[in-house]
Amino acid sequence: LINAYPRDFVTISASGYEKSVSLMQDIVLDNTVNLVKSKLFMTYDDNVPLPFLTLKKRHNTGSEYVISGNQLEKYPSTDLRNTFTGLVPGLQITERNGSPGLSAEEELGSYRITEKIGVSARGQNMMYIIDDIPLGVNEMPVDPFEIESVTIIKDIAGKAMYGPLGANGIIFIKTKRGRANERILNVNMENGISMIDRMPGRVSGADYARINNMAREADDLQPKYTNDDIDAYANNDPYDMYHPSVNDRDMMLKNTMAFRRANISLTGGNDLVRYYSYLGYNGEGDIYKIGPKADYNRLTTRSNIDIKINDLIKVQFDFYAGLTYRRSSNYGYTSTIGEGGTQMDLLELSSSLPDIINTPPIAFPVYANNDPSLEKPYYAVNSIYPNNPIGNLMSNGYYTESGRTGSLTAILEFNLSDLIEGLKSRTYVTYNGLNVLRVGKSENYIGYIVKPSKTVGGNDTILLAKVHDGLDSPDMTNLHDYYYQGFSVYENLSYNRSFGNHDIQSALTYHIFSISKKGNEEPQRIQSGVWTGMYSYNDKYSITGVLNYAGTYTLDKNNRYKLFPSVGASWVISEESFMSNLKFINYLKLRAEAGILGYENFMSPFFYRDRWNINSSGVVFGAYSNGQWFGSSTDNPVYRTSAGRIGNPELTWEKRKEFSIGLDGLILNQKLSFELNYYNNLRDGQISQLPNSMPYYLGISAALPSINFN
Numbered sequence: 001l002i003n004a005y006p007r008d009f010v011t012i013s014a015s016g017y018e019k020s021v022s023l024m025q026d027i028v029l030d031n032t033v034n035l036v037k038s039k040l041f042m043t044y045d046d047n048v049p050l051p052f053l054t055l056k057k058r059h060n061t062g063s064e065y066v067i068s069g070n071q072l073e074k075y076p077s078t079d080l081r082n083t084f085t086g087l088v089p090g091l092q093i094t095e096r097n098g099s100p101g102l103s104a105e106e107e108l109g110s111y112r113i114t115e116k117i118g119v120s121a122r123g124q125n126m127m128y129i130i131d132d133i134p135l136g137v138n139e140m141p142v143d144p145f146e147i148e149s150v151t152i153i154k155d156i157a158g159k160a161m162y163g164p165l166g167a168n169g170i171i172f173i174k175t176k177r178g179r180a181n182e183r184i185l186n187v188n189m190e191n192g193i194s195m196i197d198r199m200p201g202r203v204s205g206a207d208y209a210r211i212n213n214m215a216r217e218a219d220d221l222q223p224k225y226t227n228d229d230i231d232a233y234a235n236n237d238p239y240d241m242y243h244p245s246v247n248d249r250d251m252m253l254k255n256t257m258a259f260r261r262a263n264i265s266l267t268g269g270n271d272l273v274r275y276y277s278y279l280g281y282n283g284e285g286d287i288y289k290i291g292p293k294a295d296y297n298r299l300t301t302r303s304n305i306d307i308k309i310n311d312l313i314k315v316q317f318d319f320y321a322g323l324t325y326r327r328s329s330n331y332g333y334t335s336t337i338g339e340g341g342t343q344m345d346l347l348e349l350s351s352s353l354p355d356i357i358n359t360p361p362i363a364f365p366v367y368a369n370n371d372p373s374l375e376k377p378y379y380a381v382n383s384i385y386p387n388n389p390i391g392n393l394m395s396n397g398y399y400t401e402s403g404r405t406g407s408l409t410a411i412l413e414f415n416l417s418d419l420i421e422g423l424k425s426r427t428y429v430t431y432n433g434l435n436v437l438r439v440g441k442s443e444n445y446i447g448y449i450v451k452p453s454k455t456v457g458g459n460d461t462i463l464l465a466k467v468h469d470g471l472d473s474p475d476m477t478n479l480h481d482y483y484y485q486g487f488s489v490y491e492n493l494s495y496n497r498s499f500g501n502h503d504i505q506s507a508l509t510y511h512i513f514s515i516s517k518k519g520n521e522e523p524q525r526i527q528s529g530v531w532t533g534m535y536s537y538n539d540k541y542s543i544t545g546v547l548n549y550a551g552t553y554t555l556d557k558n559n560r561y562k563l564f565p566s567v568g569a570s571w572v573i574s575e576e577s578f579m580s581n582l583k584f585i586n587y588l589k590l591r592a593e594a595g596i597l598g599y600e601n602f603m604s605p606f607f608y609r610d611r612w613n614i615n616s617s618g619v620v621f622g623a624y625s626n627g628q629w630f631g632s633s634t635d636n637p638v639y640r641t642s643a644g645r646i647g648n649p650e651l652t653w654e655k656r657k658e659f660s661i662g663l664d665g666l667i668l669n670q671k672l673s674f675e676l677n678y679y680n681n682l683r684d685g686q687i688s689q690l691p692n693s694m695p696y697y698l699g700i701s702a703a704l705p706s707i708n709f710n
Contacts, residue, residue: 009181018043021181039539040587040666049151049174051129051162052492052509053532059503059542061568061591062155063662063677065089069176072144076192076259078102078282078298080137081117083144084171088152089675094118098196099349100257100284101296101326102138104403104434105482108519112350121154122681124168131175131318133407133430133488134165134513140405140432141322143280145188145263146302148176155679156595156658157568160546163511163528164564164600167656175318176267177304178274184267193256196287205233205245205361233362241462242452244365244380248356248389251289251366258285258295274306290390291329292398294348299323312418316411318430324403330396330479332387333444333471346480348393355389366390368448368464380450381467391445399440399479407432422497422504433485439476446470486515501538507531524602527551540575544568544593552600552653556608559652566595566658587666594660598653603687607706611645643703651706657682686710 004010006025013019017035027033041057048055048064057066065088075083079102085093095117106115116138119126128136153159153170162170203211209230213223225233232243238251263280279301286294300322307315331348345351364380366388379391409430416423447468455461490511497504512527528550536542544567551561570591573579579588660679666672685708693707694700 011182016040016043040670042539047149049149049172050153050158051132051166051170051172052490052511052530053161053494053505053507053534055505055534055544058539058572058589059505059534059536059570061542061544061570062153062158062593063591063660063675064155064158065091065152067150067152069144069147069149072147072150073188075144076190076194076261078141078259078261078284078296079117080142080144081119084119084150090121090154090677091152092118092120094120097347097349097353098194098287099347100286100294101298101324102141103346104136104139104405104436104484105346106138107136108517110519111346111480113346114350116347119171121152121169122679126152126169126171127166128171128173129162129166130173131409132428132490133409133432133486134162135432135486137173139434139484140320140407141282141298141300141324142173142175143261143263143278143282143300145186145265145280146175146278146300148174150174155568155593155660156566156597156656157544157546157593160548160564160566160595160597161530161532163526163530163548163550164552164598164653165513165526165602167597167599168601175302175304176265176276176278178269178276178306179267180269180271180274182268184265186263186265186267188264189262191258191260194259194284196253196255199249199253200357202247202249202357202361204236204247205243206230206236208361209233238366239370241365241450242460243362245361246359246364246366246390247361248359251390252352252356252393254287254289257287258283260284269306272308276302276304278302286328288329288393291393292327294328295326297325312415314413314415316409316413318407318409318411320405320407320432322403322405324401324405324436326401326403327398328401329393329398330440330442331392333392333396333442352389352393355385355387355392359385359387359389364388364450368450376445376470378446378448378464379468381447382449382451383467386447386467388445388447391447395443395445397441397443397473399438401436401438401480403434403436405432405434420495422495424494424496426492426494428488428490428492430488431486434483436480436482437478438480440479441473441476442479443473444468444471482518484515484517486513488513503534503536503539505532505534507533522553522605525553526600526602538575540572542570546595548597550598550600552598553605554600554603554607555651555653556649558649562598562653564595564597564655566593566597568593584669585665585667586670587664589664590661591664592661593658595658597656597658599656599683600653607645607647607651607687608649609647610643611647611703612641613644614641643700645703646700646705648705648707651687652685652708654687654708655684657684684710 004024008024009021010024011021012033017037020033020035046057048057048060048066067087072083097116130140151172153172159166209225213225216223233245236245238244238246261282265278267276269275282298284296288294303319305317328348331345331352363385364382367377368380369378379388381388412427414425416425445468448464448466451463453461453463490509492507492509495506509530514523514525516523528548531547534544546566548564570589572589574585574588658681662677665674687706688709689704689706
């Protein structure tokens with residue numbers, strides 16, 4: 001029984017049928033619900049969203065794999081990349097560290113940060129496109145509950161639909177939108193813990209001393225530690241001035257960290273206006289036991305609105321905003337004020353973990369002096385290991401980092417069927433930006449080298465040598481900031497028509513994209529024109545063609561623009577009469593794609609031009625007399641130019657030549673599906689610098705021109 005009012009809408013769906021949304025009063029009057037049966041992989045749920053085009057899975061000629069948002073919601077993580085684990089054949093997820101939250105600067109590699117989670121296929125790191133915006137999920141964090149679908153694009157035709165930026169593969173994300181005559185309210189709250197599953201082991205102080213002796217004996221050297229020393233280390237006292245045994249890992253790190261998230265979303269609309277609204281919170285603690293408060297918090301909101309002006313015009317407005325708030329201790333000290341320095345880390349684990357792993361447990365005690373009368377303790381170090389991991393975490397200051405990101409998108413659609421049936425125009429404009437500001441205190445502790453010794457009378461004593469001057473920062477300072485802003489526009493003309501046994505889809509798109517990031521001297525820009533066409537006969541034989549004409553500011557004008565073609569075909573073998581007796585096979589499709597696509601990963605601009613550096617350091621040369629150089633004026637700094645990069649006007653596109661073939665199947669009354677894939681990818685004309693390709697006497701060994709290798 002269904003409890004509903006006459007004016008309520010009822011949604012009814014079943015596998016293999018198109019979804020039905022009907023008024024309750026109509027269902028009662030008709031006493032029937034009509035569901036339209038579809039061929040396998042031809043329903044709305046079988047759509048495969050691709051750049052600038054959506055195909056049915058049955059018509060698709062590539063190995064694209066679609067994940068629904070419901071599948072991603074099950075994984076408890078603040079990082080969307082983790083949720084892909086185990087869901088897609090051939091997709092490799094590599095989590096390199098478990099630090100909380102996200103950083104927009106992962107790909108830059110500054111301040112010892114590395115990619116936290118790698119997502120790759122066929123040996124290449126894939127790019128992300130979020131609602132047609134080419135941004136990483138670390139730059140525009142997306143919660144799984146916001147997502148309608150994720151398409152994993154690995155084959156050449158699907159990648160060519162976007163262009164050279166997608167040559168390594170694309171993770172194509174579509175967020176949820178409103179639904180006509182449906183009302184859906186979702187509320188979700190979770191709380192739990194994340195556990196460390198792998199951590200390098202550590203030996204105790206006594207074991208370290210024994211192993212050291214064994215190594216020395218293997219080299220015919222005398223043991224360094226006596227049995228009495230080893231017995232003293234076995235006490236595992238981290239504060240013993242003579243025989244310390246410090247377990248930095250246990251003293252600094254926990255085995256768990258808190259995880260929490262909560263969100264609410266509302267979906268609905270009618271035949272004129274549809275809406276989707278989302279508000280979500282994600283939070284994580286950190287694994288540090290000691291030091292200032294460390295955690296990560298994120299708040300995101302999204303609103304997607306679709307408005308039907310009339311039968312010809314539709315508009316869409318998408319809004320996204322996110323706030324992040326990270327608190328942590330500084331790890332390491334630098335005297336640089338205002339922007340980072342040699343000891344600043346974007347994520348402290350990048351330096352703290354190597355110190356924990358590499359510092360021997362008997363190198364030094366925790367403190368050189370921890371007398372209660374001291375305002376702050378003196379930490380112990382030694383000449384080989386000048387950093388005390390516990391001191392770094394406790395007394396190098398702290399920071400709070402706030403991030404603000406946002407995106408505004410406007411889309412205008414014209415139905416041009418009055419001119420040509422099935423023709424539609426779509427104009428897309430979006431702006432997005434991010435600003436990150438880190439404010440805190442950069443401080444240092446007093447540190448001494450602790451050296452056990454003997455007095456003149458033969459008594460044990462400790463010699464201290466100061467190597468760290470303590471420094472307290474009275475005021476908060478700007479420790480770091482980062483920003484980006486992007487702008488994207490495309491115009492898309494699409495044609496979609498079915499008549500008889502024929503299905504035709506075609507799209508012509510012009511796309512430009514520009515993004516400016518701190519640290520890049522030029523905005524990163526690319527433009528492309530793409531034509532995509534698909535023809536299917538009787539939903540059995542399908543062919544796809546893509547022509548991508550792309551341009552980059554990296555190359556000289558004679559090589560800047562190239563046309564890259566690709567083609568694909570598929571054959572639903574199970575529809576053939578000779579397969580009719582194989583009842584256990586419900587669906588079997590053979591598919592193949594081949595093509596060429598240029599590769600662009602926002603390399604430095606103007607590779608065809610020489611770049612020169614100027615400096616006033618190094619060895620001076622020339623006529624010199626009383627501080628005078630080449631004339632009567634005195635100019636002690638002598639400015640020189642040197643080659644920074646030799647340009648190559650003959651440089652051209654790196655090309656990806658790819659071929660793939662696969663088999664998709666559904667058997668045993670649709671209970672078992674399988675997929676077989678073979679691919680062959682060739683990188684032709686890879687852009688690189690060849691060391692030793694020119695003699696050193698030319699003076700450009702550090703500024704070699706880039707060439708198309710192989």
